[in-house]
Amino acid sequence: MKKLFLFTFCSLFLYQTVFTQTVWPGDVNNNGIVNEVDLLYLGLAFGETGTPRTEIDTNWTAQTIIENWEGEFPNGVNFAYADCNGDGIVDVLDADVVEQNYLETHGTLIPDAIVEGVLGEDPIIVFPPQNLTIPEGVRSIDVDIGLGTAEIPVDSILGLAFTIRVNPELFVGNQTQFNLDKDSWLNPDDDFSISRNLKKNPRENGLFTFVYTRTDKMPVANFGSIGTVSFVVESNVVDLLVNNNDSLEVAIDSVIITDDNLEPLPVLGNSINLQVEELIDSTTTSTYHPILDNIKVYPNPTSGWLLVKTGNIQLEYFELFNMLGQAVLSQKGQPENFQSLDLGSLPTGTYLLRMVTEHGIKLEHILKF
Ligand SMILES: [Ca+2]
Numbered sequence: 001m002k003k004l005f006l007f008t009f010c011s012l013f014l015y016q017t018v019f020t021q022t023v024w025p026g027d028v029n030n031n032g033i034v035n036e037v038d039l040l041y042l043g044l045a046f047g048e049t050g051t052p053r054t055e056i057d058t059n060w061t062a063q064t065i066i067e068n069w070e071g072e073f074p075n076g077v078n079f080a081y082a083d084c085n086g087d088g089i090v091d092v093l094d095a096d097v098v099e100q101n102y103l104e105t106h107g108t109l110i111p112d113a114i115v116e117g118v119l120g121e122d123p124i125i126v127f128p129p130q131n132l133t134i135p136e137g138v139r140s141i142d143v144d145i146g147l148g149t150a151e152i153p154v155d156s157i158l159g160l161a162f163t164i165r166v167n168p169e170l171f172v173g174n175q176t177q178f179n180l181d182k183d184s185w186l187n188p189d190d191d192f193s194i195s196r197n198l199k200k201n202p203r204e205n206g207l208f209t210f211v212y213t214r215t216d217k218m219p220v221a222n223f224g225s226i227g228t229v230s231f232v233v234e235s236n237v238v239d240l241l242v243n244n245n246d247s248l249e250v251a252i253d254s255v256i257i258t259d260d261n262l263e264p265l266p267v268l269g270n271s272i273n274l275q276v277e278e279l280i281d282s283t284t285t286s287t288y289h290p291i292l293d294n295i296k297v298y299p300n301p302t303s304g305w306l307l308v309k310t311g312n313i314q315l316e317y318f319e320l321f322n323m324l325g326q327a328v329l330s331q332k333g334q335p336e337n338f339q340s341l342d343l344g345s346l347p348t349g350t351y352l353l354r355m356v357t358e359h360g361i362k363l364e365h366i367l368k369f
């Protein structure tokens with residue numbers, strides 16, 4: 001009996017020293033959870049090859065690595081962990097496994113690093129000038145998203161991930177997603193990138209995570225529009241908003257940018273409030289007048305003065321709201337074609353500029369830094 005125990009102990013010991021390396025399919029950085037960071041890692045190992053596992057298996061169980069591959073990630077995790085399906089090559093099929101096992105966990109979780117940036121110093125998610133008013137009855141909404149500004153562009157980016165948060169009571173679950181612009185600066189060659197929308201129970205939690213990684217190990221640098229978040233709001237959204245004293249807030253946070261060394265770089269999220277036209281002013285017509293596109297507001301983001309070029313449209317008045325919905329500035333419109341607002345004394349953050357004109361209301365989000 002004693003010998004058997006010893007034998008068993010020895011076997012265990014051998015197993016532990018020789019065969020300890022197991023991969024949980026999808027946990028590319030082997031930190032105990034499958035999430036967007038694993039796809040960022042996968043981008044760096046894309047195209048690598050090595051000894052396959054004994055069988056192609058993507059089920060959420062520990063899979064034995066037969067032999068380490070030649071390369072490893074900067075943190076020392078072997079490239080064999082990026083071969084999520086075990087076929088001996090890191091490719092787009094492995095990205096599918098990350099999607100399949102998204103948010104599964106094993107063992108002790110080591111949290112992934114996110115580096116929260118400083119406003120005015122680090123790149124930020126921006127909402128380029130666009131009409132964010134939802135005419136009554138319209139349920140599909142597209143919101144343009146940008147990354148970085150001319151003043152603070154992104155220096156080096158191989159991968160990007162962020163989480164979109166919406167109130168699940170107001171938005172139709174499963175219908176939210178981010179679509180990368182095909183010709184965006186972030187994605188100059190579609191053939192050398194992977195992107196995925198990751199979600200788990202979005203109906204309950206209103207969370208949607210987008211992740212993008214280049215697969216050619218060639219980081220890009222620039223600023224401006226990167227794509228569009230598409231939503232569908234519930235058909236009774238106006239009633240829901242009134243009953244809950246709520247707003248159609250869209251927040252983008254948990255932003256991660258990695259360079260070609262997988263180092264997370266400081267970056268900032270952002271949020272906006274979408275406006276349902278009927279809630280703003282029930283007397284206005286429900287159709288947005290295209291002539292309002294002639295009104296231009298700049299610079300945005302701004303540190304002080306904001307210029308409004310009215311394009312011969314008579315402005316009746318302006319109002320500036322903070323993110324709590326409080327009016328912090330209001331001003332009567334002048335007959336001139338250019339009008340200015342001084343935001344110099346206001347705290348940094350996102351504001352909503354509401355411009356009431358003879359042709360209806362135009363809204364614009366302003367970032368004060
Ligand atoms: Ca992981």
Ligand SMILES: [Ca+2]
Pocket residue numbers: 082083084085086087088089090091093094
């Ligand atoms: Ca594979």
